[in-house]
Amino acid sequence: MSPISTTGRLLLVGGLVGTLSLGLTACGSASSGGGTKSPSASTTAVEPVTVTQAWVRTTEGSMDPTMAPLFITIKNSTANPLSIKSGSSTVAARVEFHEMVMKDGKMVMQPKASGITVPAGGTTMLKPGGDHVMLMGLKQALAVGSEVTVELTFSDGTKKTVTAPVKKFADGNAQYAGTGTASPSMSMSSSGSMSSSGMSSPTSTMTMGGTTTP
């Protein structure tokens, strides 16, 4: 499963991504709002890069509470493609960028060599089952209702500090360390090896267990 990072992919996910820009920019100044003008919407200059809709999946119920995925939506208003170069967070030892791919009939998670990219003038929405920012080596449990702050640095040098709420999300595909609803085929040992078998190595492949069924 490749990431949603091109215009073609945007169309594939239908209204979900298509209407994204409305909430952030267009509609604020174009429609009636609370019955009066929307000063903050109409005076906000177009930023080259915006990061919105950030959220982190809780470690509650997670089979491997040492890691948690961060999902964001990145809008690139520049004329050049962008990628996330690096990230850091006070709650994690390190921040990595992962993709989900099919290998030998299994959905596996692996560090994304090309990084998470956003085409020029495009929007990339990270969501479960696709590219994600992985907070690795968590120093604390991430409870639902808490907030996590992550600093991201883009390839053009832009830095964005993102405050993301921690949310519950039961992932039927169990792409990460699994949840209470994970299929029986996903064993503790596979997730255990996932977190200890060199996640920091950019070339290693983490097998998540044979849970490709929806």
Add this chain to the structure above:
Amino acid sequence: MSPTRRQALTAVASGAVAAGAAAALAGCSSSDWVRPGPADSSGKAGAVGSARVSPFGVHQAGIATPAPARVMVTAFTLRPGADKAALGRLMRLWSEDVKALTQGTPATGDPAWELVGQPSSLTITVGFGPAVFALEGLRDKAPAGLVTIPPMVHDKLQDRWSGGDLVVQVCADDSLVISHVTRRMVVDAAPFATVRWQQSGFWRASGVGTPGETGRNLMGQVDGTGNLPVSDPQFASVVWSSGSPEWLQGGSMMVVRRIQMALDTWDLLPRDKQEAVIGRRLDTGAPLTLAKERDPLPLDARGADGKPVIPDDAHARLANPNSNGGLRILRRAANYDAGLAADGTPDAGLLFISFQADIAKQFVPIQQRLDGSDSLNKWTTALGSAVFAVPPGFGPDTWIGKGLLA
């Protein structure tokens, strides 16, 4: 039922404009995924669903914006330990949900995102109950006018419909949207608050009735004639908070009351008596003896029998600003129908919602006057009552309640 269908149609039109603008911004000339709004306001298929209302502005949407077909109001109780900081996290979370959902985009972590693509004029309005101002760090921020409504003689208040530390009012033209959006808000609130009560109400469905008409309640009355239009110069001072406290400026105060109607006995009242109870005609909503709904109430006029044509105990007289030192509120009351009680009695009536700058100075004196002598009291009983301070609006880079909680 204030904001009129004419205003609703305007919102549909502006929603269409917004959708077009967004398509242009996203660089998509052919936009299968943004259902285009109507070229006119004739109500063609899809126009109702694709209509969007911006959540941004000086005021929260859902107060002065037109009332669509349905409303769901959910009140919450803060969990023990939920403090000022936690409330801030919840407001940031909810604000992101409001930004996304009102524009037809899923809330983050929403596993059923197909349910949100047709926002149907969705608005989400958030308010704080009195208990918020008992939290550490917020005790000196309480609005003086945020008072619990004193018990009225005719009230039969039940805990299950009363009070609340937080409120979320969700309005839209589609029940599926209302239900799913309310659920997202409830799920995201779960770490911070539990649901205390939930009440739904309805107006006429979109496309029913004539543009600009005032709604009707289940007694058959034209209901809401007295509301000021948003364009009225007085509207702002009636609805929006100004002055103190500073954080509430541009906000409002919300009253929610569940008012059960004794429909079985009301039905037995002859029509002329029904009209005398209100002081208005049932067919047109016009004041008795007059022709048009908007004609001023002839409060001093007397009939051939020497009696006032609008009886002294008529609801319209007692609720009229001229009888209340000019006091007004903005009514956004909806109908509710919870089916029949075990004994076959209808549990139906008015999900009374009003917005006003100050509950103590506006709502309470009007209600006390009605409680004293309104002849309508014989057929109406308040079963629930709740009050909330509604923070001002927000923008793309801020969040609801930031002025109080940041």
